[in-house]
Amino acid sequence: MAVLGCTGSIGSQTLDVCRRHADRVRVVALSANVSTAALVRAAREFGARHVALADASRATDPVMSELPPTCEIGLGEEAVTELAELPDVDVVVNALVGFVGIHAGYAALKAGKSLAYANKESVVCGGDLLMPLASPGQLLPVDSEHSAIFQCLVGERSEDVSRLWLTCSGGPFFGLSRDELAEVTPERALAHPTWRMGSKITIDSATLMNKGLEVIEAHHLFQVPIDDIRVLVHRQSKIHSMVEFVDGVVKAQLGGSDMRAPIQYALSYPERWEASVRRVDWCGEPDFTFDEADERTFGCLALAKRAGREHxxxxxxxxxxxxxxxxxxxxxxxxxxxxxxxxxxxxxxxxxxxxxxxxxxxxxxxxxxxxxxxxxxxxx
The missing domain is CATH 1.10.1740.10 (RNA polymerase sigma factor, region 2, helix turn helix motif)
Incomplete structure (x- = not known):
């Protein structure tokens, strides 16, 4: 497998799963943007044969000389994309942040690789291009919400789906007024109540733009109209999303607030491997609560839905x-x-x-x- 963006939040947690299941996966390619020390550590630990550094100016960092002698080095964003096409790569984990990740995702699908992706922006922006390239089971979501929906749909018929329920923690500012939001600082916005994520996605979670992006992503992945995808605030972050069927039955996927679980499912599908995360003692969990997402106060969610409708x-x-x-x-x-x-x-x-x-x-x-x-x- 290739792990693109291996030093970020999703990338580093992917490597945690690989450590736990070293007998099942072999990491052959890694990329990073600027974090050369972490890239070199990972390359040495996993014996990667290929690495790519998106920021070519960091190639002269002294630590780069510590790469294994058999490791090939590529520089620049094109080199990152080329990792997704390597003959010895079967699975590409796209943990790149932002629209830039579309290049690697597009290349991986065209090359016939399995694509485990957390780069939702590429599907939001280019779903019309990416989805026709993906065969059944080739595009595997890593986002906890879309992994949950994917799991709930195993064995089900698409024509039996009535709507999707995308759960949402509500972020750090749930319940605040717009006047209060006008005064919040980046430091407060980066203090997410339940998830450990990178800074960009954490701010998107605070504005609810992240949930809006996920609505568009779910629309493309599961071929469900935008207005049949409901956002449900669930502060405890234990129900990761739900699927409602035409007969009124609802299937939900539950688990701890740990991204390693959906990452592992994307790597193991259609199998399930032994847990890499702490199991939840459901008898000791607090009561679950549900609330409507406030699109008037958090207008980014409404903007994203509008963009999805107008496509x-x-x-x-x-x-x-x-x-x-x-x-x-x-x-x-x-x-x-x-x-x-x-x-x-x-x-x-x-x-x-x-x-x-x-x-x-x-x-x-x-x-x-x-x-x-x-x-x-x-x-x-």
Whole structure:
């Protein structure tokens, strides 16, 4: 297997699963953006034969000389994509962050690899291109919510699905008013109540944009209309999502708040391996609660649903604007509600068209980022 983005949150937890099941998986390729020390440690531990460093300027870091002598080194984003096409790779774990991950996902599917992906932005932006390439069982979701739906659908007929319930922790600001949200800081937004994630996705969780992206992702993955995908706030994060069928029966997938469980299922499917996570003692768990997602207060969720309904290049433009605004907020260059404001402004001004190619989406991404920077008055 190849683990792309091996030093990030999902990538490092994927390597935890690989350690636990070293008799079942062999890591042959790894990539990182700038974290050279962690990349070298992983390459030495797993005996990787190929590594790629997206930021070529870090190739001169002294630690890179400690790579195993038999390890081939590639530099730049193209080298990361090339790992997904290697002949000795069967499974590609795409743990890259943001729209940039679409290149590797597209390459992996075209090369016939199994793709275990946490890079939801690639499906949000390019689902019209990626889904036709995927054979049944080839595209395996790593997100806990989509893994839950995937598991609930095993053995079921798609025509029997009535709607999907995407569960949501509500993030750190559940119950706050818009006036209160206007005052929150990046530090508070990064303090997620239940999940350990990277900084970008943690901010997206705080705005509920992450849940909006997941609605679009579920629409593509499971061929369910946007308005038949409901977001349900479940603060305990033990029910990871549910499927409701035409007869009113609901199937749910439950488990601890640990991403290693859905990662492992993506690697083991259609089998199940011995647990890599702590089992839940359900007798000792607190009562479960459920609430409606507040799209008026957290407008990014409503914006994402709108983009999904209108489809075309609008989801890509929305995602690009959000990535710019998310980073600006993390850097203290704009307020929390400015994320929603700038994304909405870009969407309102967008001239939508049908998706035709990856090259087209790259241009959409570039233009939308420029528009978002102009809206925010930042130079990122």
């Amino acid at each position: 075309g290049t609008l989801p890509c433009a929305m995602n690009a604007a959000n990535e710019v605004a998310n980073e600006a907020f993390r850097r203290g260059l704009c307020g929390f509600l400015d994320i929603e404001r700038s994304v909405g402004a870009v969407m309102d001004a967008w001239d939508n068209e049908e998706v035709q190619s990856v090259e087209q989406l790259l241009e959409v991404d570039r233009r939308a980022r420029e528009m978002a920077r102009a809206q925010l008055g930042v130079a990122l």
